[in-house]
Amino acid sequence: MAEDSRDTSTVADIRHAAKMAKIKAARDRMMEGKTGEKGLILVHTGPGKGKSSSGFGMILRCIAHGMPCAVVQFIKGSWDTGERQLLTTHFGDLCQFHAMGEGFTWETQDRARDVAAARAGWAKAKALIRDPAIRFVLLDEINIALRYDYLDVAEVAAFLRDEKPPMTHVCLTGRNAKPELIGMADLVTEMAVVKHPFRDGIKAQPGVEF
Incomplete structure (x- = not known):
């Protein structure tokens, strides 16, 4: 029985290795044509949690690569968030942080x-x-400011199209992103809601929400 088990395991391993080799070959062929670089316009929208969190995750990646970056926080700028504390206290040399909203x-x-x-x-x-x-x-x-027409979406879209330097990345977060921004963006992610503890009476938690 032990010998049969080893034989079965060996066959499974061989099949797995062959399958992975095919996948790798296909991926390598696909990646051969992906050589372009450009500054991206990214939109994180939708009703689910994680839009700002993902944006700040990219800010930390920039810092890890020594890339100068900046945050402009609309609407909820009065919050004393963990991201704001971390970036201003430890990484002010690489990341500017401007909390412009009033709540x-x-x-x-x-x-x-x-x-x-x-x-x-x-x-x-x-x-x-x-x-x-x-x-x-x-x-x-910023998508919230655009949703309530505090800013003109046509002006924002025109600026990003005409004046953004070619290698600068810009990420716009907030639910209800305007179609004009979704249409011009290079990457759009929509966060969906499956479950949220707020519905069960749980308030925003430090480290999770802010």
Whole structure:
């Protein structure tokens, strides 16, 4: 029985190795044609959790590669988040962090103030994107500002199309991304909701939500 078991294991291993060799050969052929490089426009949207978290994950990748980067935080800029503490305390030499929002719209209850904050954030974002030394700019929750028409989506799209340096990456996060941005983006990810503890009365948790 032991001998038969070894024989079966050997056959399975051989089949697995052959299968993986075919997959590797196919992947290698596919990768041969993928040699281009460009600055990407990325959109993270949808009702599910993880849009900003993914954007900040890319910020950390940039820092690990020694790539200068920047964050402009719209809407929830008044939050004292873990990302903000980490980046400003330990990585200020590589990552600029600009919290331009004044809190969620239901907190401020002042449209004129929200519009002014969003426009100030967009002015800062344009300056950072134009800077050729900065390789990646995260526009956190800008989609919310666009959803409420605090900013003109046509202006934002035109700027990204016409003025973004060719090798600069820009990531725009927030639910309800405008079709104009989705259409022009190189990468679009939509986060879906399957389950969320908020529905069960659990409040936002440090380290998970902020």
